[in-house]
Amino acid sequence: MNLTDTPLIERLSRYLDTTAQRGAVVASNIANIDTPGYHTRDVDFKSQLASLMSDGQQKPRVVEVKGLDERPDGNNVSMDREGLALGQTQLQFQTGVALLKAQLHEISAAIHEGGSQT
Numbered sequence: 001m002n003l004t005d006t007p008l009i010e011r012l013s014r015y016l017d018t019t020a021q022r023g024a025v026v027a028s029n030i031a032n033i034d035t036p037g038y039h040t041r042d043v044d045f046k047s048q049l050a051s052l053m054s055d056g057q058q059k060p061r062v063v064e065v066k067g068l069d070e071r072p073d074g075n076n077v078s079m080d081r082e083g084l085a086l087g088q089t090q091l092q093f094q095t096g097v098a099l100l101k102a103q104l105h106e107i108s109a110a111i112h113e114g115g116s117q118t
Contacts, residue, residue, distance in 0.1 A: 004107065011052050012100045018048050018060045019093040025062055026085045029077050036073040040065040042085065 022043040032038040044061040051058040068076040 004104065006103070009100065009103055012096055012103065014052055015049075016093060016096045016100070018043060018045065018052075019089055019096060021060050021062075023086065023089045023093070026082055026089060030079070030082050030086075033075070033077045033079065033082075036075060038075045038077060040068055040077050040081070 022045060025041050025043055029038075029040050029042075041062050042065050044063050048058065048060045065076075068078060068081070070076045
């Protein structure tokens, strides 16, 4: 077993994968803002987070966002919504990275402390 193969580090890694996927979905929405008939999609982040907390292996689901206003061409992408989603996703990713760094720092500290006790 590798020292970094812990359940928490595995969950944080999947959390980062999920936020990265959400960022890609939001970017796709923005790229399709002028595509007639395109409907906004998003990662079902809440159910994915619940799965991560219960140690599930569920892959993130990309779902169509319901209840958004459509333009006459059938497109319902809102730049305001996507900008907020992108900002939120960036903050979530940064938080995940900070938590992962803290875990790795704890492992490093344990290794260094253990090695100095001879």
